[in-house]
Amino acid sequence: MKYFKMNNFITGFSKLSKEEKINWIAKEYFSNPKEALSLLKNYWNTDEKIQNLHDEFIENTITNFYLPLGVAPNFLINGKHYTIPMVIEESSVVAAAAKAAKFWSTRGGFKTTVLNTEKIGQVHFMFTGDALKLEKFFLEIKAKCIAATESITKNMQKRGGGILEIELRNKTHLIENYYQLHATFDTKDSMGANFINSCLEQFAKTLKEEVHSFESFSEEEKNIEVVMSILSNYVPNCIVRAEVSCPLEELIEKHINDPKDFAEKFVRAVQIAEIEPFRAVTHNKGIMNGIDAIVIATGNDFRAVEAGVHAYASRNGQYSSLSHAKIENGIFSFWLEVPLALGTVGGLTSLHPLVKFSLEMLENPTAKELMQIVAVAGLAQNFAALRSLTTTGIQEGHMKMHLNNILNQLEATDEERLLIRKHFEKNVVTHSSVVDYIQKLRRII
Structure with a gap:
């Protein structure tokens, strides 16, 4: 696989194999490439099937980042x-x-x-024309919007979920010519992001298709511009x-x-x-x-x-x-x-x-x-x-739990850990106090 780079800029990176990606990173950014490669590979899962599964969660995967x-x-x-x-x-x-x-x-x-468990999605669009005409148009196509999503909502409806409501919202007081189709959903046991976004994109498609057959609109009013269709992570009714x-x-x-x-x-x-x-x-x-x-x-x-x-x-x-x-x-x-x-x-x-x-x-x-x-x-x-x-006070308990992290940073031995933990059973834990105490121990031991 060929790739071209100049001052750390690289083209074709996504097409490289995992091995080629980590080799490039190690050589380009680390003074000790061999050590960097070893670190990355130490965090690979020894079960190849599980590692392949993790590799496919996101793009350009080079290793795993573990959390407890x-x-x-x-x-x-x-x-x-x-x-x-x-x-x-x-x-x-x-x-x-x-x-x-x-x-x-x-x-x-x-x-x-x-x-409540109501989730929300919106079609954001621009409309230049008579707001009252738009409201009448929406009332006429509302049922069509829902019907057009039947293939998307069929399985969700079997589980008792689906589209709850769609309404037209006039936001022209905030941005000139700006309107929304504001939709609510019940997605039962799924988070439902893909389901909601698919429904919204179909609403937008129906909106743009039906506008041409609405006789009350002038030619200019038929030029509805859909800006985007996307769920909202703000769910004040969930x-x-x-x-x-x-x-x-x-x-x-x-x-x-x-x-x-x-x-x-x-x-x-x-x-x-x-x-x-x-x-x-x-x-x-x-x-x-x-x-x-x-x-x-x-x-x-x-x-x-x-x-x-x-x-x-x-x-x-x-x-x-x-x-x-x-x-x-x-x-x-x-x-x-x-x-x-x-x-x-x-x-x-x-x-x-x-x-x-x-x-x-x-x-x-x-x-x-x-x-x-x-x-x-x-x-x-x-x-x-x-x-x-x-x-x-918050620090007493937190710092005693944080003591392990400090000891790991200082590469304390098992013997030192035992003595330090005993000492700080009755003393306040701070980073500097632990450093001082371990230095004192190391002079004695």
Whole structure:
């Protein structure tokens, strides 16, 4: 295979074999090409079938980038126990989730409700002409738009899903001549991106075809320009609620001696996140630690979920907390409502071996059940973070979990690890304090 390069610019790269790609990268960018090649190949799966499967997930694959798959047990959700899979690289997240799960498992567990499962897609188009004529035209072709998608929606309809509604939206007050076909869908257990986009493209095709036979339009008005047809990752009507509650006196545990004081401080911390965007972003990031970890483990699109969740957090004009808390009649309550468009069939769910493993460990949930599990993980993570922040502080637990990463960076021996862990059982963990202590040890040992 021939390729041409000049100052790191290369043509024909995608046509190279995997071996040729990594050879080019190693020679072009690394002072020690042999070492770079060895590193890449060390992360290839020894099972050729599995490696080939991974290679075909994306383009120009050169190796695998591993993230840990951990589990958090003891989640009691609507009376049923779960052990939850979590894929994440951040220290203390899995431990915090497991700790919160155990705490609430003896206090009634988590309660969840799916409020709606509606997903959205839009055809964006430009129309120069009479808006009233366009509305009349849309009413005439609406049924045709739906009928034209019959071959696409047939299987989805058998599962109880499909197109829910299509409406014409006039957005000319925002952009001159700009309109939308705004469609809603129920995609049952699939995330449904391909299904929705296929329906939208058919709507656009029908729109452009039918406009020529609408007699009320002038020739100019028939020149509808479809800009794009695409689903939206903002799903404000695909919402799940997760909550916990218990009498104040049941909040007592190791770091909570005065449950009323703890609850009041906890509620104030949530209120700050509700009104202060600088705090809300970090507050919600903690929630997403729990949510993203399961979304990735189950083969869903965490970037789509993130974008939709943060848009939802800004729906009232200011970025705000996703979670809320209150004390009422001696009962502490903590809850969140979050948009989650998830799937348990299609995409990676049927391809990635560890995704299949994760879903089976969750007892093969429906999309609605997965929404509830994921929302609970977010609430548990948020509870754990706020409990630490309002009691011992966030760093005590986080840095002790981070200690392993520091020891790996310093290439600590087994003997050093034993002594260091013992020392920091009673001392504050910081990167500099660990460095100082290991240097001291190495002078002695």
